[in-house]
Amino acid sequence: NGSASEEYNKLTDTIYYNDGRDLWVNLFIDSRLDWKERGLQLVQHTRFPDEAHSRFVVEQAPAEALAISLRIPSWTTNNARVLVNGRALEAVPSPGGYFRIRRQWKKGDSIELDMPMALHVEAFADNPSLQAVLYGPLVLAGQFPLGQVPVPADKPHGPDVAHAPIAVPML
Numbered sequence: 001n002g003s004a005s006e007e008y009n010k011l012t013d014t015i016y017y018n019d020g021r022d023l024w025v026n027l028f029i030d031s032r033l034d035w036k037e038r039g040l041q042l043v044q045h046t047r048f049p050d051e052a053h054s055r056f057v058v059e060q061a062p063a064e065a066l067a068i069s070l071r072i073p074s075w076t077t078n079n080a081r082v083l084v085n086g087r088a089l090e091a092v093p094s095p096g097g098y099f100r101i102r103r104q105w106k107k108g109d110s111i112e113l114d115m116p117m118a119l120h121v122e123a124f125a126d127n128p129s130l131q132a133v134l135y136g137p138l139v140l141a142g143q144f145p146l147g148q149v150p151v152p153a154d155k156p157h158g159p160d161v162a163h164a165p166i167a168v169p170m171l
Contacts, residue, residue, distance in 0.1 A: 067102035
């Protein structure tokens, strides 16, 4: 058992996935893929989560058709869209699934994925009466005035809100 700090390093090995034939894009991270076995080189340009947009550029394409499936996050809206070479596709991506594009790719082809973010709440799995406020995938936090949150001596890492509730400022 590790400290779990090594898990963050493993995130980079799940940006892309392939089954030997087709490609899945799982994460939105500025990155480069060199899939030698299939002859595909793909670059992802993104400033996610500062911008809810990723652009993929084919730098080298295989000789035969290939499917690229983009993850469409569950937190995005029904206004998500995919463009290939600047043209919006007629099919609408569904939040919470993958959007598959199968075609003969060429060097210079581009895919753009727009994932609008919206304000929403999610209940905690272990206590549905508690909720987190999110904007897209980002959990929002409020700032308490300094010195006004009591921290018990036996829990220096934070307040024990289950036994000593604190007043939450109005949003």
